[in-house]
Amino acid sequence: MNRRTFLKAGVGTAAVLGIGGGVMHHLNMVDAKGRILIIGGGAAGCSFAARLMRRLSNPDITLIDPADRQYYQPGFTFIAAGIFKPDEVWKPMSKCIPSGVKWIKDSVIELDPVKQTARTAGGQMVEYDFLVLTPGLQINWDKVEGISRETLGQGNAHCIYDFMGAQRIWPAIQELVAKGGRGVFTDTYTKHKCGGAPKKICMLTEHLARKEGKRDGVQLDYFCSEKALYDVPLYTPRLLQIYEERNIGLEVRHRVKGIDTLAKKVYLEHYEKVKETQTDAQGNETEVEREIVTPRVEDYDLLSFVPPQSAPDFVRNAGLSWTEGKLAKDGWAMVDKKTLVHLAYPNIVCLGDVAGIPTSKTSSAIRIQLPIAVDNLLSIMQGKEPTKEYNGYACCPIVTDYGHVLLCEFDYDKNPDITFPFTLQDMSKEQASAWMLKKHFLKPMFFYGMLNGLM
Numbered sequence: 001m002n003r004r005t006f007l008k009a010g011v012g013t014a015a016v017l018g019i020g021g022g023v024m025h026h027l028n029m030v031d032a033k034g035r036i037l038i039i040g041g042g043a044a045g046c047s048f049a050a051r052l053m054r055r056l057s058n059p060d061i062t063l064i065d066p067a068d069r070q071y072y073q074p075g076f077t078f079i080a081a082g083i084f085k086p087d088e089v090w091k092p093m094s095k096c097i098p099s100g101v102k103w104i105k106d107s108v109i110e111l112d113p114v115k116q117t118a119r120t121a122g123g124q125m126v127e128y129d130f131l132v133l134t135p136g137l138q139i140n141w142d143k144v145e146g147i148s149r150e151t152l153g154q155g156n157a158h159c160i161y162d163f164m165g166a167q168r169i170w171p172a173i174q175e176l177v178a179k180g181g182r183g184v185f186t187d188t189y190t191k192h193k194c195g196g197a198p199k200k201i202c203m204l205t206e207h208l209a210r211k212e213g214k215r216d217g218v219q220l221d222y223f224c225s226e227k228a229l230y231d232v233p234l235y236t237p238r239l240l241q242i243y244e245e246r247n248i249g250l251e252v253r254h255r256v257k258g259i260d261t262l263a264k265k266v267y268l269e270h271y272e273k274v275k276e277t278q279t280d281a282q283g284n285e286t287e288v289e290r291e292i293v294t295p296r297v298e299d300y301d302l303l304s305f306v307p308p309q310s311a312p313d314f315v316r317n318a319g320l321s322w323t324e325g326k327l328a329k330d331g332w333a334m335v336d337k338k339t340l341v342h343l344a345y346p347n348i349v350c351l352g353d354v355a356g357i358p359t360s361k362t363s364s365a366i367r368i369q370l371p372i373a374v375d376n377l378l379s380i381m382q383g384k385e386p387t388k389e390y391n392g393y394a395c396c397p398i399v400t401d402y403g404h405v406l407l408c409e410f411d412y413d414k415n416p417d418i419t420f421p422f423t424l425q426d427m428s429k430e431q432a433s434a435w436m437l438k439k440h441f442l443k444p445m446f447f448y449g450m451l452n453g454l455m
């Protein structure tokens with residue numbers, strides 16, 4: 001679907017159906033002034049810039065991002081499963097940044113939120129009045145021993161969180177299906193982009209093996225780092241049922257520590273949390289939690305793994321991260337989960353993967369965050385209180401096979417928040433209609449709708 005077709009059919013259809021949620025209707029222009037700096041021009045930053053350009057009568061927007069390309073990252077799973085071709089999921093960054101926005105093609109290495117300056121790797125110092133913090137997240141490849149981003153694919157160990165990685169695993173999956181063997185699939189113990197992605201590629205591999213009449217020769221095991229495969233009550237039972245029905249082994253509480261690519265072995269840690277009573281010298285008893293860790297090694301023929309992820313280093317170094325609570329360890333930015341305004345610096349709004357909010361890191365969540373964060377920034381620029389509130393909406397289209405998607409839509413409280421239009425369908429089960437949405441509509445919605453500030 002090209003831009004023209006999409007704009008004719010896509011936005012209209014999505015708007016009518018309500019899929020967009022944040023479809024942009026005609027809104028009043030705002031005459032607020034101030035230098036706006038956007039750090040990171042991915043799904044969140046570029047779309048934010050486009051929306052701002054449509055709202056401000058005298059925009060002064062600078063965007064810093066070193067990337068040549070804008071990727072539709074949800075497409076990586078489809079590349080890995082042979083559904084999309086690699087060139088279908090990216091566009092040159094130069095074509096995505098809205099005209100009128102000053103683009104500095106560089107990386108921010110230092111940010112001073114007190115002086116309101118950002119310094120780039122190339123030595124440029126940029127001053128701002130208002131900051132939009134959208135640099136996404138950092139994939140910490142070095143936290144998995146024995147492999148790096150550059151050596152992905154070695155020893156048949158793969159990662160679909162990388163554009164090249166997604167391309168390398170597809171022939172490997174086909175070979176596993178053809179020759180037989182053991183596929184081991186894992187995720188990671190930090191918050192990560194699209195928690196559904198590692199599960200999807202596992203189920204797609206299983207379905208491919210069945211379609212090819214080769215299922216008996218393929219053993220599939222999923223090692224989950226959490227204590228449960230999924231934790232959204234409406235959808236978890238069906239997902240667990242699918243894993244059971246299809247005879248995919250499931251183990252929980254396992255963290256990947258390293259890979260021996262020569263021997264094709266993955267080193268895991270099984271962890272269990274136990275409560276114990278400690279008694280001090282005075283005889284006072286306190287209950288403490290202790291982690292029992294048991295190492296475990298598994299042989300594989302094909303491995304799909306996910307490295308730990310965190311906020312980019314410069315965010316933490318700038319003192320913008322949570323300092324306590326679950327979101328502190330990996331440096332996620334300390335923003336108000338409703339207004340998306342930074343809790344220490346009211347001239348900073350923050351959305352997307354870097355935001356320290358308790359929801360899934362997905363572009364569908366960003367689509368709903370966008371109008372809220374934009375409106376709140378405009379209010380702040382006019383000296384008003386930010387009043388728009390985000391409910392934590394995220395959508396994870398869990399592809400269960402080549403033809404069905406379990407479309408998980410939920411809010412901060414893990415309550416279902418279904419925007420999908422065909423509500424006569426039972427959305428706690430996988431649906432062919434949701435597959436059609438995922439395969440044909442979401443990518444054009446991203447490139448032509450979201451990035452143009454239209455939804």
Ligand SMILES: Cc1cc2nc3c(=O)[nH]c(=O)nc-3n(C[C@H](O)[C@H](O)[C@H](O)COP(=O)(O)OP(=O)(O)OC[C@H]3O[C@@H](n4cnc5c(N)ncnc54)[C@H](O)[C@@H]3O)c2cc1C
Nearest residue numbers: 040042043044073074108135136194352353361362363364
């Ligand atoms: C395999 C996979 C499957 C996924 N599946 C889905 C799905 O099915 N549905 C869904 O909704 N989402 C999915 N996602 C998640 C989705 O792609 C992300 O949540 C989304 O892209 C995050 O947007 P962002 O703008 O926060 O970060 P990004 O889109 O990653 O953009 C960050 C930008 O910041 C720039 N940047 C980084 N550091 C700096 C710096 N120091 N200075 C300046 N610029 C910087 C980068 O170059 C980049 O352009 C998936 C992701 C992956 C990897």
